[in-house]
Amino acid sequence: MPRAAPDRPAPDASDATEGAEEYDYVIVGGGTAGCVLANRLSADPACRVLLLEAGGSDRYHWVQIPVGYLYCIGNPRVDWMMKTAPEPGLGGRSLVYPRGKVLGGCSSINGMIYMRGQAADYDGWRQMGNTGWGWDDVLPYFRRSEAHHAGETPLHGADGEWPVSTQRVGWDILRAVQAGAAEFGWHPTDDFNAGSNEGTGFFEVNQRRGLRWNTTRAFLRPAMRRRNLRVLTGALTERLLLDGRRVTGVAYRHRGRARLALARAEVLLAAGAINSPKLLELSGIGQPDRLAALGIAPRHDLPGVGENLQDHLQIRTVFKVSGTTTLNELSHSMTARLRMAAQFALTRSGPLSMAPSQFGMFTRSDPALATPDLEYHVQPLSTDRLGDPLHRFPAITVSVCNLRPESVGHCHITRNDADPQPEIVLNYLSAPRDRQVTVTAIRQARRLMTARALARHEPREFLPGPKVQSEAELVEAAGRIATTIFHPVGTCKMGQDRSAVVAPDLRVHGLGGLRVVDASIMPRIVSGNTASPVIMIAEKAADMILGRD
Template identity: 60%
Template sequence: MGDFDYIIVGGGSAGCVLANRLSADPKTRVLLLEAGGKDDYIWIKVPVGYLYCIGNPRTDWCLSTEAEAGLNGRALKYPRGRVLGGCSSINGMIYMRGQAADYDGWRQAGNPGWGWDDVLPYFTRAEDHYDGASPVHGSGGEIRVEKQRLRWDILEAFREACGQAGIPAIGDFNTGDNEGASFFQVTQRKGWRWSASDAFLKPVRSRTNLKVVTGALVDKVIIEQGRAVGVSYTLDGSPRTARANGEVLLAAGAIGSPAILERSGIGEAAHLSALGITPVCDAPQVGANLQDHLQLRCAWRVSGVATLNQRAANLFGKALIGLEYLLKRSGPMAMAPSQLGVFTRSDAHYASANLEYHVQPLSLEAFGGSLDPFPAFTASVCNLRPESRGTTRITAADPAAAPSIRPNYLSASEDCRVAAQAIRQVRGIVAQPALSRFRPEEVRPGIAFQSEDELRRSAGDIGTTIFHPVGTAAMGTVTDHRLRVNGIGALRVIDASVMPAITSGNTNAPTMMIAEKGAEMVIGDGKR
């Protein structure tokens, strides 16, 4: 492939931002390698199409966790984007920054430049907010952020019930304090998904100094004399190499980036040696510190109010839904998986909201399955700051081999306590007058579960990932505060892997912010 100034590995949420910013200088040659394909699949663009993208090998790596003790022996499907735009092409489109305290915690942990006041300008710079510019929002940037284009009485009632339970209604989750109940803002434009590829990559694809290669499965980083000088990869079944005069930037995500590091000889030396990989840098924290949000999908059957379960129960209802989207770009086909959000505390000793609810006008046994044959809603609740820590490790030197993913959900006693509190709390919200008129009947986990032990076990039965893995090449261990891999020159990780602690909310917006700030660091260091 020849020589480039920068090689970006991964064309997902972070990689698209990096490609845009680094290629802005026409003198800089940038190569973007994406293992997946082009994002020209119609179900990427239609918001409800995540149902057809997740679990589809055209757009998803279709990974799975190992059997989890905390989930009563269950293994979970673990979707990761396998397409330009990465997870932003298949995710729930929720634009959520987290809390100011999250980033202040990063800074206080020894990562200067990552406090809330430091990162807020990177959020706003790239934002095109539907309500225009303000001290906390941007206008005219690449990431379009809009309101959702539908309304459900059951969700309005749930929000009212939250107020009756002491959780106030707020207008915006993205001001630094997201405690309260509101409707999620989404990365959409006029009823279509607006991915990182739409926002950052497509507008600059014509730049002659930017080369984008899809279907390129990266094997490893080429390291010479302690410095990254290129990458080796496979394209159309043939081995290839590309050289970097400047830096190699890994943006393959919280599962992909540590895997590439390990195959490059950067990881736990004993594990790499056992796989026949020569250790280059003994870094046991590579692939460790895996954090994820586990959602507990609590569901209630209701009467006298519309839910998606009825609207999509027959061909006529589905046809009306399709017609509404065709004519107005609104309705269920335009909706994110979750519409109403609630941030609150599981108990008073937490300084800020430690629970997030995703409330949906539907119910189903498992994600991707059929809707229940009765009207119902789901109130998924997750612990925003889990203490459980897991790992992701490669299982072979072959880049096509699936890694071993062990999130270790509910392995920390505090996580089990919070899970039981969360189920009790959502029951209290549902018991409020605003919802009681719909005669809610608990479907999952079931009212029979009452004791601490029963609730803990039920959490293991109904808990599932909400697709937020982070932390596997964390700042302070694997990387420094400028995202440089410790012990290896000219190599950085710039994606969700570098989060030292998970943010208090959905992780796509923070990942793009990390790339925005990371690109500025790369450019600044290159000028020294």
């Protein structure tokens, strides 16, 4: 049942609430976490729930067709179209930084890979003082959501809303890569999600019958039949309403009109690792001097807001191959394109059903490490840079990322305005160890291509190029070819120290009536893809909100 709101003094004049609508819970952000929260909280018919999403509907064919991610990223219909600040470690480049501006959020435009990370990630969170967030604590929440293709096991659930499927396309060249990896001791695993993701295998994906299954389809749409859940799209939240040290609701804009919504129990901020700290700062919550300089009256001193930004940087090595088929050649043949379209239309399989990455490997950059710190995404395609046409020659991309980067950035607003994106600074490759791991990763990828199992395909390095050999040259080359793998986290980190923004129950330190529930609360980035960990966070948050945890 929703908590009763405490007696409050009259709110500040700036937060006047005359004419506001009242709900028990107001959820800001209809993305990966927000859809889960809306489902779980509205399951109690006594709770009135409002979900505000700034983007539009996900009923768009390129959202549903898996390969449509190519047409969603960089599309203002579904993408916030953000960019990073120029990155010194990447030769001064500013990266395109996709964020979902659509129901389902990034689960509507991401790579669909189902990955939990490692047990040690969550045990590390617990050791940092975040009680209740160890692997044994979070595993039941992963299982709760899961509809795993292999059925119910101690590690996997079968009755949840979040489908986990095998891919419906195969490539001979990727099977050859797996055989080659075994020559170097990187052996197949049948489950990347058992707590240790070490090994090689074909990624499981969040699809159903060959279609993308985002959190809108999985969690939100079934709940929208409930009369106690209201979902508004095109609703841009501009600030939180504060009454002293309690958040009482939100101010938002919908169809050109300024609106207010009050939360009798709590406001749940689920706008993601970029937009959640942005909204806190626009509301006067953050570093007082920074906010005052922008003309924002500081309301609550919380220095960690927008700090601790972490992401996975992807080093995209490319190798030409022969004696096999890749998507490169198929994409430039009208006959092949028509054949692929027909295959998908008739069977929901083939290249149009494929995730951006099909084959993965988790390895160590140093044998002394306890768990893998490198993740490979191997793809039967290549391009000079993301968004460009595929090459006309057959090739594969052997992408590798450092799972536990030490480089940390920040995300802060630069104007007192809800529309512009904040400044996003990742500081990629600024930490010496990150540069060292990058050099090791490129050399490891090159070694993989020398496997006997790949000899008949004659791999020939195209990027960064065989002439790049010294450590300095490899670091500089990585800066030219690397890009984000779209996993920002940490900007409202969970913890008990001065820089923490939320406590282990996800309540914002020093404020009542407000929790943050999204990737921003991760104190350290997980060792893998981030979508399903965010669903776990939302599942656990719902139990805490409803007093079940």
